[in-house]
Amino acid sequence: MLRNSGSHAFRPCGSLYSPREKTSKVSLVAHRREVTVNSLHNYIPEFIDEFYQKAVGKEKTDRNFIIKVYVSGEYLDQHVSLERGGFDFQKEKKGSDLDFGIAQSEIEVSAAELAISAVSNDVQARREKKTQRIKNYVEEQAPWHRSLMGKIDVTDLAYNATDEQIEGKLQSEKYRLEVKTRGAVKHLLESEKTEDLKHKTSEIVQMVSDTSKNDLAHYISMRRSVIDIFEKSLQTGDDGKYSSEGVVHDIIFPRKGDSDQTPFEDHNLWLIDERLNFTECLSSDTPLEGKSGRPDILAFDHRMVFRGENEASNPVTIFEFKRPQRDDFANPSSKEDPVQQIIRYVRKLRDGEFTTPQGREIKINTNTPFYGYVICDLNKKVKTWLEEEKDFKPLPDRKGYFRWHDSLNLYTEVVSWDKVLKDAMMRNRVFFHHLRI
Incomplete structure (x- = not known):
């Protein structure tokens, strides 16, 4: 038993070795029967691949395995549909728990976070590998994004993200920071408190500067590409x-x-x-x-x-x-x-x-x-x-x-x-x- 929170129990079924399925799962159970099954990597991207265990003790071969988490409790028993094909509560969170109850995704997110404890070293290693992959992409292909590296949260980015997915994530973060900067500038200009201007101006100017540096770096990188193409066009x-x-x-x-x-x-x-x-x-x-x-x-x-x-x-x-x-x-x-x-x-x-x-x-x-x-x-x-x-x-x-x-x-x-x-x-x-x- 990993944890008992209220009326929900999160139970790992143990490691499944040489599994038929290649990805770890989370199952919601009602009256001791499995009702829904979802992939853990929908919430923790690092669960998308099998895990690997080296042979220890009397074991002669290395083995692959996945994690399977089962969630059961009174809340699930009370809200399972008559056909047992699902639950009568919301799948995605739409409002407060008091108005709509706990959503299925909330339960599965908690289960996924608890499942990390079973393979914490593997998940950490994969996250470090993903972070390094993003750093390599920025250094080699998109140096104009360097200013984002210390600010971007890549937790939800796919473990084996493509260049297009990485660029999309970086562009999304750039846009978020630009919106935040514009909002801060607008708020400062509309503020009637002189203390706001005194204390926040330096911080906001730095935010504007960082955004401008990103765009300038991109423009300069494009110039480098143009010069390379131009040089090539002058050759036979x-x-x-x-x-x-x-x-x-x-x-x-x-x-x-x-x-x-x-x-x-x-x-x-x-x-x-x-x-x-x-x-x-x-x-x-x-x-x-x-x-x-x-x-x-x-x-x-x-x-x-x-x-x-x-x-x-x-x-x-x-x-x-x-x-x-x-x-x-x-x-x-x-x-x-x-x-x-x-x-x-x-x-x-x-x-x-x-x-x-x-x-x-x-x-x-x-x-x-x-x-x-x-x-x-x-x-x-x-x-x-x-x-x-x-x-x-x-x-x-x-x-x-x-x-x-x-x-x-x-x-x-x-x-x-x-x-x-x-x-x-x-x-x-x-x-x-x-x-x-």
């Missing part, structure tokens, strides 16, 4: 060929999209320039006002304050992407000279030939600054072309070239894919280091 495939302009283009910014269709969190313009995270107007691979022959990306960039306004003082940034290892645009007969294309785009913009995706006038005057970027591989042919035919000067790291076009108020850079990758990694390296990714 199994066929020895490099990715097309379209592949690398879609990594940076989806084709056939504009700012109305592609919010900032869905593009990766930060690979090129952090200032391009927030822009007023973006278009990609679609003609402005139905006209073709336009730049890959057109962006109105607010360099100091991101106000989302189409103002003539805001610079316009234009990009041209060229497939890795491609250099035919440097041929004298080429009609795809990216430097000249950018110059032509600037002239058309200044002449008012294009409108925004919303059909509004693009506000440009003689003082509007323009920035043009050509992103390509810089082999000897391209470098010679830039230096001798285009009069470009090398950047300090020799991984790019620049030129100022005074009459158009246009600054143009030609930079290598390697430089884009290296600079993006360098800007984010400190964050990757802190997250150990």
Whole structure:
């Protein structure tokens, strides 16, 4: 007898060795007959598998076993149904015991907790293994959840939880903490007691900070994945060929999209320039006002304050992407000279030939600054072309070239894919280091 509480008796039937069933059970008994049977792991996840006992004494072999708990008492005898297929009290707790009586689940939960004493070491070992499994998942796959590890209760998480189940549990806990934080902030702001502000502000600010750190860590981890994919796209495939302009283009910014269709969190313009995270107007691979022959990306960039306004003082940034290892645009007969294309785009913009995706006038005057970027591989042919035919000067790291076009108020850079990758990694390296990714 494990325990006698009121009119309920909890009795282990002893260990069942080499059982036909693989999971431990709890049975509710009325008038000495079994009425209901449920699995203990519904309440204690660690009971889902058989337990293991090493051979001791005269025993020659190790054995598997399960636990079976029987619950009997006057309360069960009095409330068993006439058909003996169940009980006439509630299965799940809905209100107070005085109004609805004790629920079946309450009885089974108590039985499950008592059953732990029979295999306490095994259950503890399994809980430690589960906790370590969650820690490994966070460290290896979801470092942004590290702040939750000391706060989350994983008692009810499945013993052999999948990655999806672990992530779901972590997300649920994150949401719970966010709701708690918002409630605390609201209560503090609505409080008329100055003492509340004095004593609780520091605690609540820390709660807000922890939530923000979680989101920031997730964002940085996603950046790491994007950089890895971007680096892979610059390598040759199994066929020895490099990715097309379209592949690398879609990594940076989806084709056939504009700012109305592609919010900032869905593009990766930060690979090129952090200032391009927030822009007023973006278009990609679609003609402005139905006209073709336009730049890959057109962006109105607010360099100091991101106000989302189409103002003539805001610079316009234009990009041209060229497939890795491609250099035919440097041929004298080429009609795809990216430097000249950018110059032509600037002239058309200044002449008012294009409108925004919303059909509004693009506000440009003689003082509007323009920035043009050509992103390509810089082999000897391209470098010679830039230096001798285009009069470009090398950047300090020799991984790019620049030129100022005074009459158009246009600054143009030609930079290598390697430089884009290296600079993006360098800007984010400190964050990757802190997250150990």
